[in-house]
Amino acid sequence: MNAGRAQARAAWLLLAPSLGLITVFFVLPVLGGLVLSLTDFDLYAIGDPRNARFTGLGNYSRILSDPLFWKALGNTFAFVVLGGPLSVATSLVAALLVSSKLTRFKGFFRSVYFLPVVTTLVAVSIVWRYLYHPQYGLLNWALGGIGIGPVDWLGDARWAIPAIVLMSVWKNFGYNMLIFIAGLQSIPDELYEAAQLDGAGAWARFRHITMPGLGPTFLFVGITTMLGQFQVFAEPYVMTQGGPLRATTTIVLLMYEEGFRWWRMGVAAAIAFVLFAIMLVGTAIQMRAQRGASR
Amino acid sequence: MKRRGSTRPGLGLAIALAAAALAGCAPKSDEPVTLRFWAMGREGEVVEELVRDFERDHPGIRVTVQQIPWGAAHEKLLTAYVGRATPDIAQLGNTWISEFAALSALEPLDRRVAGSAAVPESAYFAGIWDTNVVDGALYGIPWYVDTRVLFYRTDLMAKAGFDSMPGSWSEWRRAMEGMVRAGGKTAIFLPTNEYTPWIILGLQAGSPLVRDNATHGAFSLPEYRRALEFTLGIFRDGLAPALTGNSIANRYQEFERGTFGMYISGPWDVGEFRRRLSPQMQSSWATAPLPGPDGPASGVSVAGGSSLVVFRGSRHPDQAWQLIEFLSRPEQQLRFHRLTGDLPARREAWRDTAFTNDPHSRAFAIQLDRVVATPKIPEWEEISMKVQHAMEAAILGGAPPDSVMRDLDAQVERILEKRRWLLSRKAGGT
Numbered sequence: 001m002n003a004g005r006a007q008a009r010a011a012w013l014l015l016a017p018s019l020g021l022i023t024v025f026f027v028l029p030v031l032g033g034l035v036l037s038l039t040d041f042d043l044y045a046i047g048d049p050r051n052a053r054f055t056g057l058g059n060y061s062r063i064l065s066d067p068l069f070w071k072a073l074g075n076t077f078a079f080v081v082l083g084g085p086l087s088v089a090t091s092l093v094a095a096l097l098v099s100s101k102l103t104r105f106k107g108f109f110r111s112v113y114f115l116p117v118v119t120t121l122v123a124v125s126i127v128w129r130y131l132y133h134p135q136y137g138l139l140n141w142a143l144g145g146i147g148i149g150p151v152d153w154l155g156d157a158r159w160a161i162p163a164i165v166l167m168s169v170w171k172n173f174g175y176n177m178l179i180f181i182a183g184l185q186s187i188p189d190e191l192y193e194a195a196q197l198d199g200a201g202a203w204a205r206f207r208h209i210t211m212p213g214l215g216p217t218f219l220f221v222g223i224t225t226m227l228g229q230f231q232v233f234a235e236p237y238v239m240t241q242g243g244p245l246r247a248t249t250t251i252v253l254l255m256y257e258e259g260f261r262w263w264r265m266g267v268a269a270a271i272a273f274v275l276f277a278i279m280l281v282g283t284a285i286q287m288r289a290q291r292g293a294s295r
Numbered sequence: 296m297k298r299r300g301s302t303r304p305g306l307g308l309a310i311a312l313a314a315a316a317l318a319g320c321a322p323k324s325d326e327p328v329t330l331r332f333w334a335m336g337r338e339g340e341v342v343e344e345l346v347r348d349f350e351r352d353h354p355g356i357r358v359t360v361q362q363i364p365w366g367a368a369h370e371k372l373l374t375a376y377v378g379r380a381t382p383d384i385a386q387l388g389n390t391w392i393s394e395f396a397a398l399s400a401l402e403p404l405d406r407r408v409a410g411s412a413a414v415p416e417s418a419y420f421a422g423i424w425d426t427n428v429v430d431g432a433l434y435g436i437p438w439y440v441d442t443r444v445l446f447y448r449t450d451l452m453a454k455a456g457f458d459s460m461p462g463s464w465s466e467w468r469r470a471m472e473g474m475v476r477a478g479g480k481t482a483i484f485l486p487t488n489e490y491t492p493w494i495i496l497g498l499q500a501g502s503p504l505v506r507d508n509a510t511h512g513a514f515s516l517p518e519y520r521r522a523l524e525f526t527l528g529i530f531r532d533g534l535a536p537a538l539t540g541n542s543i544a545n546r547y548q549e550f551e552r553g554t555f556g557m558y559i560s561g562p563w564d565v566g567e568f569r570r571r572l573s574p575q576m577q578s579s580w581a582t583a584p585l586p587g588p589d590g591p592a593s594g595v596s597v598a599g600g601s602s603l604v605v606f607r608g609s610r611h612p613d614q615a616w617q618l619i620e621f622l623s624r625p626e627q628q629l630r631f632h633r634l635t636g637d638l639p640a641r642r643e644a645w646r647d648t649a650f651t652n653d654p655h656s657r658a659f660a661i662q663l664d665r666v667v668a669t670p671k672i673p674e675w676e677e678i679s680m681k682v683q684h685a686m687e688a689a690i691l692g693g694a695p696p697d698s699v700m701r702d703l704d705a706q707v708e709r710i711l712e713k714r715r716w717l718l719s720r721k722a723g724g725t
Binding site: 040042043044046047048051053133134135136152155243244245246260261262263 | 370373376377394397398399400488538539542544673674677684687688691692713716717
């Protein structure tokens with residue numbers, strides 16, 4: 001009993017630094033943000049705090065009645081639905097190819113596929129803007145070669161999101177590929193050998209050994225990718241500034257504009273909490289779905 | 296006992312600090328005062344050269360110039376204001392003045408101008424000067440000026456049957472039609488993702504853009520409707536391509552090819568046109584003041600440029616004002632023009648041969664007498680973005696103009712809600 005209490009005290013003591021840091025740098029700012037989201041704190045309030053009003057849920061109802069918010073939400077979901085699965089699938093295929101026994105120069109390919117991840121986004125965006133150029137871009141030149149007319153990739157509201165998704169998948173798949181490679185290496189070779197002896201073909205081995213073996217990896221990659229896609233900001237910010245016709249304005253871009261361009265901190269904070277709620281629900285659904293699938 | 300012991304050194308320290316602070320308030324005359332000066336972009340790079348001469352004239356003042364990239368300037372100034380670390384003197388884009396005035400971050404300059412022979416209001420372009428006056432108080436002195444004029448191809452205009460740029464909208468439109476009839480693909484390039492032309496055309500039609508002391512939008516009123524009809528007509532009849540600025544790779548190349556023969560732009564493009572157009576094209580382009588709906592006098596443009604401001608937090612406002620007086624001297628203005636290409640704010644500098652011998656700068660000289668300030672409220676930049684999106688929807692999306700403008704006014708109404716509240720609270724006397 002006494003020893004238990006001493007142990008508990010030691011545990012709290014050891015936890016204290018981390019708890020202190022989390023409180024100061026996470027809990028307090030989040031609470032501050034929550035309070036901010038209930039006020040109309042803006043540029044005028046920066047000059048004189050008395051110019052801020054407590055507005056209750058006013059910011060939230062303002063956001064929910066703003067067509068631009070719904071447009072941004074729709075765009076964000078388009079990024080999640082298009083970009084998420086494509087990104088995970090590309091990473092998995094790349095990981096399988098790089099880990100295959102038939103592949104030579106594995107280290108080389110691993111590095112090359114990982115290279116875009118460590119390249120700065122701004123440089124990548126500039127190069128891709130050339131690739132996407134309607135008149136002189138490589139992509140339209142190649143499409144022209146097979147008889148498809150020029151597409152204004154970043155200037156056409158219908159194509160802007162797919163174009164940005166493609167670039168962002170290319171830029172980011174290397175990271176998830178590494179995680180998949182690690183997952184693949186944790187599957188014992190004996191399983192494959194045994195399955196082969198039992199006459200299982202390549203597809204059957206992939207379906208019944210690789211996929212279940214990668215289960216936890218899938219959960220991790222799936223959730224982090226989804227969270228990343230919900231927070232897409234830099235790509236549209238650099239490539240299209242949210243245009244054309246607001247077709248690439250995402251929730252985080254909208255939040256940035258409200259907060260750091262128009263200095264309506266209260267509204268920006270409210271957007272952040274709405275996004276937080278959506279992402280929480282998204283993560284819960286995904287965890288439940290994947291746990292169900294692995295059962 | 297113990298307690299008393301601990302307060303005594305504290306008291307001693309406080310006295311020492313107070314003494315030091317008092318000494319700081321009254322520096323000895325031989326101790327130089329250091330002014331902190333923030334300038335943006337290219338101006339920040341070259342102003343150092345001018346400042347060195349100022350220091351030679353004023354041995355008691357040292358100036359440290361900090362150059363800030365334009366993209367980061369706004370946020371940095373605002374952060375500095377919150378952190379009470381604003382400089383003594385800074386360059387401020389004149390559309391930002393209302394915002395920093397609303398924060399009461401700037402020192403009013405009316406009394407200094409009244410007491411100074413070096414900065415007479417009459418030596419400045421009236422429209423530009425006006426951008427620095429917010430609610431009756433002057434907060435900045437124009438440093439360099441900027442506006443938009445029409446760049447056009449003289450050869451294509453001749454083919455269209457015009458030997459010079461006309462001064463009225465109706466004739467301007469006939470010139471555009473003539474250009475297309477003479478074989479041009481389109482006549483004028485008005486990028487759908489740039490709002491300045493939509494603001495200019497509205498101002499030309501006499502629209503106040505915002506009404507009732509800038510508390511409501513004025514975009515569904517007849518004045519702006521007139522500008523809208525004119526603009527949409529140009530796009531509807533194929534006189535302008537419905538393209539964003541990003542969709543045309545090289546404006547100069549397309550201008551040379553004759554894809555369009557007119558383009559609204561600012562002083563920086565004079566140099567670009569000289570550099571980027573081929574030598575044989577150099578005699579075939581010109582600049583002209585913008586035409587207006589009711590003739591040349593109504594052909595107004597926007598009053599742009601940068602001003603010099605003194606921050607309220609400055610401990611050396613007198614010395615900062617001396618630096619402003621120095622930089623406002625006509626000869627320094629001219630020197631600054633040679634270093635940067637920026638157009639001088641002082642009329643005296645425009646009498647120099649650098650301008651009188653340059654045919655391309657005549658349009659700017661005329662236009663600068665016909666410039667109008669955009670609404671001087673902190674919300675203006677956001678409103679102008681809304682104007683751009685509304686125009687984009689009307690031009691590219693084909694949305695009906697009536698509903699687009701009603702919708703725009705509704706958005707402006709929402710943006711200005713805080714301003715209305717602040718004004719009504721002030722009127723209520725609280």
